[in-house]
Amino acid sequence: MTTAEALDYASVFVFGLTGGLAASRAQLDPVGFLFLAVITAVGGGTARDVILDRQPVFWVGEPANILVACAAGLICFVWAPRLESRRRALDWLDAVALASAVGAGITAARWEGAGVIVTVLMGVMTGCLGGILRDVVCNEQPMVLRRGELYVTAAAAGAAAGAATMELGGGIGPASILCGLVAFGLRAGSLRFGWRLPEYRSRPPRS
Amino acid sequence: MTTAEALDYASVFVFGLTGGLAASRAQLDPVGFLFLAVITAVGGGTARDVILDRQPVFWVGEPANILVACAAGLICFVWAPRLESRRRALDWLDAVALASAVGAGITAARWEGAGVIVTVLMGVMTGCLGGILRDVVCNEQPMVLRRGELYVTAAAAGAAAGAATMELGGGIGPASILCGLVAFGLRAGSLRFGWRLPEYRSRPPRS
Amino acid sequence: MTTAEALDYASVFVFGLTGGLAASRAQLDPVGFLFLAVITAVGGGTARDVILDRQPVFWVGEPANILVACAAGLICFVWAPRLESRRRALDWLDAVALASAVGAGITAARWEGAGVIVTVLMGVMTGCLGGILRDVVCNEQPMVLRRGELYVTAAAAGAAAGAATMELGGGIGPASILCGLVAFGLRAGSLRFGWRLPEYRSRPPRS
Numbered sequence A, B, C: 001m002t003t004a005e006a007l008d009y010a011s012v013f014v015f016g017l018t019g020g021l022a023a024s025r026a027q028l029d030p031v032g033f034l035f036l037a038v039i040t041a042v043g044g045g046t047a048r049d050v051i052l053d054r055q056p057v058f059w060v061g062e063p064a065n066i067l068v069a070c071a072a073g074l075i076c077f078v079w080a081p082r083l084e085s086r087r088r089a090l091d092w093l094d095a096v097a098l099a100s101a102v103g104a105g106i107t108a109a110r111w112e113g114a115g116v117i118v119t120v121l122m123g124v125m126t127g128c129l130g131g132i133l134r135d136v137v138c139n140e141q142p143m144v145l146r147r148g149e150l151y152v153t154a155a156a157a158g159a160a161a162g163a164a165t166m167e168l169g170g171g172i173g174p175a176s177i178l179c180g181l182v183a184f185g186l187r188a189g190s191l192r193f194g195w196r197l198p199e200y201r202s203r204p205p206r207s
Helices: A003-025 A030-051 A064-084 A087-111 A116-137 A152-167 A172-193 B003-025 B030-051 B064-084 B087-111 B116-137 B152-167 B172-193 C003-025 C030-051 C064-084 C087-111 C116-137 C152-167 C172-193
Strands: none
Touching: A003 A030, A003 A064, A003 A087, A003 A116, A030 A064, A030 A087, A030 A116, A030 B030, A030 B152, A030 C030, A064 A087, A064 B116, A087 A116, A087 A152, A087 A172, A116 A152, A116 B116, A116 C064, A116 C116, A152 A172, A152 C030, B003 B030, B003 B064, B003 B087, B003 B116, B030 B064, B030 B087, B030 B116, B030 C030, B030 C152, B064 B087, B064 C116, B087 B116, B087 B152, B087 B172, B116 B152, B116 C116, B152 B172, C003 C030, C003 C064, C003 C087, C003 C116, C030 C064, C030 C087, C030 C116, C064 C087, C087 C116, C087 C152, C087 C172, C116 C152, C152 C172
16 A cells, blocks of 8 residues: 555545544434545545546545445544544644645546646545535534634645646646645644634724 | 336335425425425435446436426425325335335446445435435435434445345345345334434443 | 627626625635635536536636636625625626526537436526535525525526427527526516515415
8 A cells, every 4th residue: 555545545534533523413323423424534535536527436446445434433433522532633633634635636636637727626625525515414514614714725725736836847746745735734824823814804994 | 117117216206205395394486396306306316326427317318207206396386285294104105215216226336336335335325315415405404314213224224235135146136125125124113113223422321 | 709608607707706795794714705606606517517427527628617706706705895785786697697507508418418308407407506505505595495586497497498499499599598588587577576486385375
């Protein structure tokens, strides 16, 4: 297994954990945990593969991804309180998973010959869509709408940095690494220092 | 028309009825009834066909499915009160439709050469996704999150039984029948005897 | 650029504006504006292309669509109050965009050899799905469930008129124009004169 493959499975696992924790907040039965773990873990990559017509969809080709997501869901069913109390640690793992998933997204898009714009979108989609599906199904406030945090923004900035590197002739390897570093860096800054973008205010205060 | 085809249309019709009843709870106009009937009836199979790259999508190939779903929607517009008062009967019809749809899902996946894991997922998706879409669009509590009932669980158990049968060399026919019986049996047990899985509790009572 | 292409981009732009206004109601940061503008603008056409297996998906083939949607999102971030105060004007622009998108949807379906039923559904999906995704992600009442307005109905009637014209031997050009006129006409009647369909009432008053 290459480093990239190991990172892919690790992302699926961590996203699965966030799905399982959402299931614990909704107090579901074990099948509900599996369900949310799976859609959170593979939702983004599935949309990417369907839109780019990559056949087979990644988890149809490698069903071990589903098993990894299910394992994460069951772990949450058994140990969610212990995981919740480590929420902070999980946020950091999620930041790594996000960075890795965005990198995987732009790499996949580039393999399909996508240009800069589509590559950036595919990076964001791979990193963020699973979490959005989880939040919509659970009727929680979708991540992308949570104010005061960089999440989609971190994904977008990382994807843009990676896509620009590839466009300027850098290889896919260096581009994914740069992408991951930028996405992780911004997300980490948001978690650690509260970095954020200005929000929309309908009436800015007069100076 | 074979028995399998007749069952497929019957499932589309019954799922369409549940969509129409959701429209009646939201007090929509007739087009809203058609809309919800159609997405409930064909949503799961559409996702299955898109992910497995089965072309054409089943209702693009056989648009009569859409007409059947629309008929169910219109029937609800006219007779929803009478149907609501037979809610219990409809739950039993829905159990049959679920069992039939899960069987159709695993059969389709097997035809595409899917392995056990993907086959199970496709069975669950075909049986449950339409209802989840209906609930998300209507802003009702999604079925999969409703506690104290076996629904996704019944679908998953049936799909697993069918997939295992096929893996062990059983034909597609016997496998679908076993799948349907298991899914219907669990759903029926949940409706009739209140069978359920243990739910997640953050603090189990000390003994 | 042909008239049809110009109309397509104009629809993407106007749908993007409605996405951006939803972001302003949720008081998001700029990336949230881009996100909602993009899914509103391209969601419907994406589902159409994926279901009909049209490759590449329209915005993968012409990424300028994404830039147009992003521009609409940023304009909302800067000028949303001014746009909100012109809400009425925007509703009229949206009616034009709807009519144009439904026409584009039935044209695309016809090119793929779809029959009447699938053509109508693709028209409705292209016109309405982006807005439904926007509303679901923002947790607003989905458009299709808003009572007392013709929206999906206008799309469906226009699509049906266009599909019937094509079925009766009319060319794609005249059919799209008729489709657009019917859709716009009904939506305009709803905006200007309050046209609506009867809603479902569980207990009609006795006469």
